Each structure stands twice: as structure tokens, then as C-alpha cells.
Amino acid sequence: MKHDKLTRGAFALTLSLSALWGGNPVAVKAGLRDAPPLRLGLFRFLIGAVVVVAVAVFRKRSLRIEPGEWMPLAGLGVLFSSQVILMNLGQDHTSAGHAAVIMSAYPLWTAVFAHFLVPGDKLTAKRLVGALIAYSGVVVVFGASLKLETGAGLIGDGLLVVSALLLGARQIVLSRSSQGISIEKLLLAQAVAGVLGFGALSLWFESEPTTFTASLVGALLYQGVVIAGVAFFVQTWLLKNFPPSRVTTVYLTQPLFGVSFSWLVLGEAVGPELFLGAPLVIAGSYFVQRHT
Numbered sequence: 001m002k003h004d005k006l007t008r009g010a011f012a013l014t015l016s017l018s019a020l021w022g023g024n025p026v027a028v029k030a031g032l033r034d035a036p037p038l039r040l041g042l043f044r045f046l047i048g049a050v051v052v053v054a055v056a057v058f059r060k061r062s063l064r065i066e067p068g069e070w071m072p073l074a075g076l077g078v079l080f081s082s083q084v085i086l087m088n089l090g091q092d093h094t095s096a097g098h099a100a101v102i103m104s105a106y107p108l109w110t111a112v113f114a115h116f117l118v119p120g121d122k123l124t125a126k127r128l129v130g131a132l133i134a135y136s137g138v139v140v141v142f143g144a145s146l147k148l149e150t151g152a153g154l155i156g157d158g159l160l161v162v163s164a165l166l167l168g169a170r171q172i173v174l175s176r177s178s179q180g181i182s183i184e185k186l187l188l189a190q191a192v193a194g195v196l197g198f199g200a201l202s203l204w205f206e207s208e209p210t211t212f213t214a215s216l217v218g219a220l221l222y223q224g225v226v227i228a229g230v231a232f233f234v235q236t237w238l239l240k241n242f243p244p245s246r247v248t249t250v251y252l253t254q255p256l257f258g259v260s261f262s263w264l265v266l267g268e269a270v271g272p273e274l275f276l277g278a279p280l281v282i283a284g285s286y287f288v289q290r291h292t
Contacts, residue, residue: 005243005246006242006246006247013234013238014238014250017231017238018250019257020226021231021251021254022253022255022260024223025103026258027219027227028040028087028088028219028223029095029099029262029266030218030266031215031223032091033216034212035210035216036206036210037088038085038201038202039206039210040088041084041198041202042194042195042202043220044223044227045081045192045224046195047220047221047224048187048190048191048227048232049191049192051224051225051229052184055184055229055233063184063185069181069185073185073186074193076177076193077194079169080193081194082166082197083166083167084163084194084198085198085201086159086162086163087103087160089159090159091156093155094160095262095268098153098274101137101258101278101281102157102161103164103254104252104255105134105164106164106171106248107245107248107249107251107285108131108134108168109167109168110169110171111123113168113171113172114245118172118244130287131284132284133280133283133284133287134281134283134284135284136280137281138281140273171239171248172244174239175239175243175244178236178239178240179240186236190232249285252285253282255281255282256282
């Protein structure tokens with residue numbers, strides 16, 4: 001890595017990405033109105049793959065996979081597609097606000113994996129206290145789900161917790177892999193795995209029709225171009241050049257953006273559990289991620 005701390009420019013860039021990521025659950029939720037979750041993911045990855053190839057051609061980057069790159073790229077693709085599958089399925093059974101808060105807990109998992117895989121980034125006693133505070137925020141969010149008679153919200157929240165764990169692990173994998181493999185190859189591997197995985201699962205399990213409305217097109221462009229394209233490129237560049245814990249700390253602002261966007265775009269009611277849970281997740285995750 002070139003730096004051990006975020007520069008001012010990198011901080012501003014990371015904060016901008018956090019705002020974009022905060023809007024992603026809202027875009028997914030909006031897209032789910034007109035397309036089933038697995039097919040929505042398939043469309044997203046198709047658009048993302050086109051963006052990655054276009055950028056590689058523009059930057060004159062080779063996409064040829066070297067013999068030693070096959071296994072890391074395949075593993076990253078499986079990890080990524082599994083994480084997004086769980087995220088889409090989870091969001092289909094809960095609100096965008098809940099998704100924004102629960103998914104924001106992934107820096108906790110990043111800290112745990114970094115303890116074993118990143119030299120000098122140990123999970124100290126203070127970070128453990130922060131983890132407990134952050135988990136209390138997740139419990140607050142779960143409290144509202146437990147009140148649902150059908151239990152659908154609890155199932156959705158549970159799937160999102162697992163997705164957040166995988167997302168935390170992916171930050172470490174991307175940071176390590178990007179030191180020897182180009183960003184374009186890493187992102188294309190994720191896109192290809194997503195197309196294959198989501199495509200197969202959608203054909204097998206989903207029979208619902210897709211209605212191509214303006215809302216769905218807008219949601220797909222946001223997920224495919226803004227998130228799977230631009231945001232992924234910038235995020236991977238940041239993880240390559242700066243410590244993952246420094247980058248993910250800034251991402252803790254995502255639930256604030258997510259809750260705001262879910263209220264503004266989807267008109268979802270903002271319950272007190274989100275205001276209570278989000279600060280706890282943010283505060284706890286901050287203590288986990290900061291250097292002590």
C-alpha cells in the first residue's frame with residue numbers, strides 16, 4: 001500500500017462513495033417492485049460487466065488472465081455473488097432502511113478478518129467494546145422485525161447479517177488481491193460470477209414477470225453503472241492504496257444516507273429503531289476500526 005492513512009482527497013472521495021452506497025439499498029428496493037430479486041441482480045451484473053470492459057478498453061488494460069490468477073479470481077467471484085444474492089433476497093423481505101443499517105455493520109467483520117490476515121491490525125479490547133456497541137445497534141433494528149407477525153422481516157434481516165459478514169471479508173480479499181491483479185480483472189471476475197450465478201438461479205427459481213418501467217431502468221442504471229461500475233472501481237483503488245480499516249471507517253456514514261434516501265425516494269416511514277440503531281452501529285464500528 002502507498003499510504004498508511006487517508007489523505008484529505010481520499011477522505012472526500014470515500015465519503016462520496018459512502019453516499020452512493022447508501023442509496024444502493026433504495027435502488028434495489030425500487031427495482032424489486034418490477035423484477036424478482038435474482039433477475040434484478042442478473043441485470044445489474046450484465047450492466048456492470050459492460051462498464052468494466054468499456055473502461056478496460058478505454059484505459060488499454062489487458063483482461064487476459066494469467067495462470068496464477070485463475071483461483072484468486074474464481075474465489076472472489078463466488079464470494080461476491082454469494083454476498084449480493086443474500087443481500088437481494090434479504091432486501092426483498094425487509095425495508096430499505098433496515099438494509100442500510102444492517103449492511104453498515106460490515107466493518108465489524110472487516111476488523112475481525114483483518115485481525116488474522118492484516119499485519120498490525122489487531123482486534124484490541126477497545127475494538128471489542130466497540131463491536132459490542134455496534135452489535136447492540138443491530139439488535140435494536142432486529143427488535144422491530146421480531147414484532148412482525150409473519151416473521152418475514154426477521155428472515156430478511158438475518159440474510160442481510162450474513163451478507164454483511166461476506167462483504168466484510170471481501171474488503172480484505174480485494175485489498176490483498178489488488179496488490180498483484182489489475183482492478184479491471186478483479187471487477188470483471190465479480191461481474192462474470194454474478195451473471196452466471198444469478199442467471200442460473202433466476203432461471204431455476206423465478207417465474208415472475210419483469211416489467212420494464214422507468215423506475216426499473218433507473219434502478220438498474222444506478223446499480224449497474226454507478227455502483228457496479230464507477231463505485232467499484234474507485235473503491236477497489238482505495239483498498240489497493242490505503243488500509244481497509246481506514247477506508248471502511250468512512251463508510252460508517254452509509255446508514256444515515258440510506259435512511260434519508262429511503263424516506264425521500266420510497267416514502268418509507270422512519271421508525272425510532274432506525275434512529276436508535278444507526279448511531280450505535282456507527283459509534284461502535286468507529287471504535288472497532290480506528291487505530292488504538
